[in-house]
Amino acid sequence: MADYIIETQDITREFDGFKAVDGLSLQIKKGEVFGFLGPNGAGKTTSINMMVGLLKPTSGQVIIDGQDMEKFDKAAIGVCPQEIVLWDNLTCQECFKLMGDMYEVPKDVLKQRIGKLLEDLFLTDKANVLVRNLSGGMKRRLNLALAVVHQPEIVLLDEPSEGLDPQSRRVLWEYIISLRDDEGKTVILTTHLMDEADRLSDRVAIIDHGKLLKLDTPENLKKEIGGGDIVEITLTDALMNGKVIGKLEEMENVLSVLEVEGIINLRALNAVGKLPKIMDGIEEVGARMADLSVRQNTLEDVFIDLTGTRLRE
Amino acid sequence: MKFFSIAIKDLKELVRDRKGLFFIMLFPVFFMLVFGFAFGGMGESNTPHKLAIVNYDKPVTLPTTGESVNFGNNLTQLLEDAKYEDSDVHLFNVTKMSENEADELLKSRDIDAALIIPDNFSESVLALINHTIMTTTNPLAASESTPPDATSTLIIRGDTGFMNFGVSQSILVGVLAQYQDEIVIHTQNAVRGTPGTQPTVFLNSKVEPIEGTQNFTTFDFIAPGMIVFAILLLATAVAASLTREVETGTLARLKLSKMRGFDLLFGGLIPWSLVVVVQVIILLVVAVAIGFHWQGGINSLLWSLLVGVIGGIASIALGMIIAAFVQNDRQAVNLGTLITVPMSFLVGAFYPLPDVEILGVPFNAFLPWTHTVKALTSLLTYGGGWNEIAYPVVVSVILTVILFAIGVVVFSKNRLKAEN
Known part of the structure; x- marks a missing residue:
């Protein structure tokens, strides 16, 4: 069993000569909330896209739980994309069922899981409402819930608070903490919100122009500058x-x-x-x-x- | 059974997007109505096709009577006199002219087609008569002798992009084939002593429209092809729908799961096939409602439904291939149109085309819709049954399966692998 659940080894990604990620090497521990902090365009999303296998690194390697990315079980990772990625003409329940089936979650387990997620994210009364009729905050919460319907070991959240009202943000933050504390999941979080990175992350990687500038706990980082x-x-x-x-x-x-x-x-x-x-x-x-x-x-x-x-x- | 979940999802999305579904279903109705009104005559009598005849033929002397006959003139007269069955309307409005004049009128589309009769036409007809006499009187000797080497080529010239030419040339090809058959039959009758047969008489062949097509309008001839054109265009809708999944990011969500390309595409094939069934039914119902004459009764329509659905499934597979190469639904529509419209010409949806050879290979024979057109024409225009359509149906099924497999491979490669 590897000590680190995700390890990136000098990964670089170029787009037409532009280096979006430049020699990123980091290790993410099991069961921690790992924050990627950086401005928009810093290379956070590109980095996590390489970590989940949506994007091939131009060079370097991603190791997940000691195994090469290609060989790793897809069901161990759940991704909540930055944009709201939902099927507008399906209901919340139908979206859950679809993704559960795609991850081969047994029917009885899936039923229980859907019920819990709807409850945890305050969507129970919206279970049979078409996605297109949900509010922005509800869609955000559903967007997150779909990433964890199959109970993955690693949950990647790309700018999860983007566009959320304070109430939905609070629900989301509590849920992220419960993922770590109650379910023992590893959560990788990208954000450009200081407050979010500070309050949720066990460790924060500060990234800009595709490069890792600093990696430590929020407290140590703040101490470091005095x-x-x-x-x-x-x-x-x-x-x-x-x-x-x-x-x-x-x-x-x-x-x-x-x-x-x-x-x-x-x-x-x-x-x-x-x-x-x-x-x-x-x-x-x-x-x-x-x-x-x-x-x-x-x-x-x-x-x-x-x-x-x-x-x- | 992940494909089944995808099928359910796609079906729900299709049905709940009422506007989108309405336009998909409305399209064939609109399409059939336009072509029906444009080419169906809508209660008016049939109109003659404008035909120019350029006659270079030289007369020959008949061995039996010593009479000098110009078969080119005979054919011209026959085309001038030919009428629609049970009607006083002539099949052709014939004008004799020079080749240059005919070319000019073809370019300006003042005539539908030009028939150029070569100078050895009579010689060829005479050779045919002599050969027929020989095969009738002494079959053994005839089988040992070589057939006459006096082939002449009648040229049907016209603008292949002009719908009227397509229709005129189809009728002319049928009439000319019948002319030759009639010569053979009448010669045989004359040799066997049928009273009253004279060369001039046996050439006065009666032009009969192909059996069952007596009351056909242009629309009736082109309707099977129109059905194929309409279902071919479905490829564009399928490509746009799949590409939307890419654009909205939902495909990336699915891509991260355990779903495979086959699940996504086979799952998508099921609801779209239902759309095809409804579309083909609508196309047939609308065609019949606006006066489509078809043969073979209800059985023909039922077989046509099956044939149309197979063609439609091939279109869905084509849409999946298109979706593998485009980035957004606008590109899907553009590329879809760019492929399906020329393809509808290639497969002979508008008028019969000879095999289109590319590097010596008959390209259109590899397109399932070529066989769909053939099968539909065979069913609806000529009243054929399963025996007549078995070959094109089996071939189109095989080609559709191949097309779908190609779709799965290219879509999986281009859309479901990690981006390079």
Whole structure:
């Protein structure tokens, strides 16, 4: 039995000379929620498409539970695609039945499983409603449920929260945690939402431009860039940013000062206590402040620290 | 039995997409009505086909009477006089002219066809008469002698893209074959001493339309082909439907499961076959309702249903092959039309075509719909039964199975494997 359920060995995928994924090597442990964090276009979906066998790597290899991708039992993987992929003219129940049959789930097991999934994802009263008549949130939940109808060992969720209302998102997050805690599944999650990666993932891989930038637990990642809070300052004249950054860098106990998309991003211990000095410094160089906010360190700040840019939408 | 689950899914999707289903079913009705109104005469009497005759024939002297006869003129007269059965309307509106004039009129479609009678036509007819006399009076000697080497070729010229030419040439081919048969029969009668037979008399053959086709309109001749054309176009709908599964991503979901290409395509074949059954019934009912004359009674229609459904299943298989090569349903419709329309000409849906040879191989014989057209024509136009259609039906079934197998292989290869 392998220690890692999925292992990618230096996988690369090119599309017409463009490297969507560039030498990605990582190992995913059994029973963990593994987050892929990165902006849109970072190569997350391409990476998981290679992991499930929808896409062949241009080079490199994917090993699942110690076996080559080609030989692995398809039923061990369940995939929830980023887009809503459903049959509009079937009912929820019929969609479940179809996918259960496609994975050769025994009829009695399937019946029980459908009932549980409908209940867990609050779709019981919609069981016989045509998919085309469901709300967006319901479709999202059904989209996820179809990926796990055959009880796969590995569940891949590609941007599962995309387009969800807060209520549906909460249902989804609870369900993802229950997949790990109650059913012992390995969950691989791609997201560009900091909050989602932070709250759900045991480990997070930060990926951008097809490359793995960092892989660790959310706590370690946040620790790695150091403690402190984040002060975000917007000046009335962005041309003054350089001068202000120069001034702020001279201050004591300031850990880092960066300009990110026209906003000054300052990380410092006891940031609130330093606010008067910060404002004085801004005035000294003749700049005027349009906005200022203070918040806790997040995974996005890890991303900013690594790339110098925010996560792109 | 994964294919069965796919069949149920496809059937439900088809039935619940009422608009889509309506258009699929409406299409053959609309199609048959248009062709029925255009070519059916709709209660009007039959109209003569405009025929130009270019006669290069040189007269010959008959050995029995010493009379000089120009058989080209005789044939021309016969075509001028020929009438629809039980009608005063002539089969052809004949005009004699030069070859250049005929070509000009063909190009402008002012005439439907031109018949070019070669200069050795009378010589050939005479050779035929002599050979017939010999085989009738002394069969033993005739069998040892070589047949006369005086073949002449009558040219039926016309615009092959012109529907009227297709109909005219079909009638002309039948009339000319009958002309030759009549010469042989009358010569034999004359030799055996049938009273009153003279060369000029035996050439006054009565032109009879092919048995059972006396009251046929153009629509009646083309209706079997129209049925095939309509079911061929179903390939486009099947390709678009399968491609939609690719576009919406549901195919990727299925692809990740244990489903195989055969399950998906055989499962899809079942509900689409039901669509074909309904479509063919609609086509036959509408055709009959607007005055289609067919032969063989209800049995012919029932056999036609079977033949049409086999052709339809072949179209579904073709649609699956098309779906293996396109990215979206717009491409499916474009490629589908690009393939099915020329193919309907190749298989002779609009008018009979000789075998289309590609590198010496009769290409159209490998298309199941060629045999569907033949079987339907045999059933509906000539009133044939199982004996007449057995061969084309068996061949079309074999070709349909092959086409479906090709569909499974290419679809699985192009759509169900990991993308390269």
